[in-house]
Amino acid sequence: MKVRGARAEGPSAWMVVPALAFFLVFAVLPLLGVVFLSFTNWNGLGAITWAGLESWQTALTDSVTMNALIVTLKIMVYSLVVQVPISLLLGVFTAGTQRYRAVLAVLYFVPLLLSSAAVAIAFKALLDPNLGMGPGLGLPFLAQNWLGSADLVLFVVIFVIAWQFVPFHTLIYQGGVRQIPASFYEAAQIDGAGRIQQFFHITLPQLKYTIITSSTLMVLGSLAYFDLIFVLTAGGPGYATRLLPLHMYLTGFRANDMGAASALGVILVVIGLGLALVLQRLGGKNRSSSQLEGA
């Protein structure tokens, strides 16, 4: 009787069904399928044969996998280092109310509207050393071997990723900053704090959870970068930008080794879960409680 009463207060449990069904069909079932495939041999065409740990051995002992893992981590770390400060500052800046900021904010957000494939194709054309923007604008220093040099290509990739995703994170920070009560700043002003002091003593601490949310998205996003890099460099030159998701795709659909590709997929899931948990921890126990006054 008591249970029934309690249930009547909240929404019906039935409302969870659509989400649960989608989650089962599009997340849990494929995941189980991938775990199963990682213990088999399959070229995508013929019969699926049990292979035990063979695919795992292939995936784990292959030097290309280790390289792909390092490339993925590099891109993840550099993405954080480049994107967090830029999007934080832009977010704080665009959170102001003057009209010109609204115009600038719209401009900043334009890259967000483009698909990754379009961004990659555009940059590929711009960066062409013979027909791209270097010779086009008559600026010889722009005519580098941007995508063909193993030393440069990673930085080009990080730049293009930042160009595409900074607007998204700027939007998150803008929202975060706008939630900070104006009374904090008013109090600080009365105490004689300058803009920079206000930034470090009010804005930054108040944005702690926004930073964690945005960084979580960046870290997990960099585990999933695929389309942009696939179109821009196809993992090359050599293996210089073949990061884990791309390595998984090429192993599965280019080299037709579905077993090893599935093992790589499982590794990606495990790394992603691990990182998400670590970042959640960093947020502290009260991460879900509100920071707003009176709440």
Place this chain on the structure above:
Amino acid sequence: MRTTTSLLSAASAITLALGLAACGSSGPADPAADSDSPTMWALTGSSENIFRSSVEDWNEANADDKINQEFFANDAYKTKVRTAVGAGEGPTFIYGWGGGVLKSYVDAGHVSDLDQFLADNPEVKERYIPSVLENGVIDGKTYALPNNNMQPVVLYYNKQVFEDMGVEPPETWDDLMALVPEFNEAGIAPFALAGQSKWPNLMWLSYLVDRIGGPEVFQAILDGEEDAWSDPAVIEALTKIQELVDAGGFINGFSSIAADAGADSALLYTDKAAMMLHGGWVYQNLKNDAPEFVESGEVGFVPFPEVEGGAGDPANVVGNPANMWSVSSTASDQQKESALKYLKDGLFNEEYTQAMIDSGAVPAVNGIEDQLAASDDKDFVEFVYGLAQDAPSFQLSWDQALSPAQGDAMLANLDQIFIGEITPEEFADNMNATLGK
């Protein structure tokens, strides 16, 4: 408890419904063709118009055997068709390259054996140049028939640039190396190369290995013989490639250039590069992209140079003998029957062959000398026809001939050779590890 059970059954019902919805067939259907019509997936690009008009004419004349045709871009197609064929949802006409991929279809039983059809219709078999037809044969049975042109890799050059410099196209590797500093001094890149696409690099390796060691070297690799990649001919070829790179043989930033938009050919016809090693299909693309360059007769072409002291016959060619149609074994009987009718009467009929020649391509069929001689592109088409017919060996592009796993590793490692990241010995070690995969 009751709630839980019904919740679960509701969830499973939804799951089932979603699963069924996902199984429905996809893709736009031609309203003129019904579900029993054969389907054909072809590639966009050089031969697209020929495939398109051939099927349009066929559908008009054969109301009962209409073909449902769709076009895809090269890389996207290669992935899509394999997935579809693996799922038993492939097209009736499977477009292919022969080699390792065709073999994997045959091994999995996804393509029909055409031996009986060829025995019943001997004229179909006689139509083709035997060395090209051979490419669709796996374990003595024919599984694919050529559907377009012979695409040997040739050395294109810019006649105007050569004339201005007062030099001749290279006949030997030493000639080629001697030309490199001359062009560099004149501020013209000796060779255009789309290194970012990786596969254009392969044309250099396969020709050099063939010239130095003959076709047996690659045959040993195909057969998976132990340490086959360490053959001295492979090492020497890779060393020569690195010497050419170090001498400045390729245009600056070549490893940033992609082939898909034709940026490499553009360097040739804008006089920025003097030469380019590329497939026969480039001529068709040049006719589209730079008609004035082709019409003014500025595009020159010669066979790949001889390597002094090499064991390979300098008349050998590498490239793609032709693309091919296979017939899916999972198609319905009605679809197969219509497909075979088309292979017999629609493919390489008179209009088809003529349209192909008009586009600047050389169909992989016999007895077209007169038509070639009457072509606007006489010089090129006769050159290619002669090259292919006289070749003691016409080797399929290695990335298609090898298994996909080996092909992928080979292109990535060769890329590293071109940018100087690994040595020829490291290349051989890395590739030996993939033998048999």
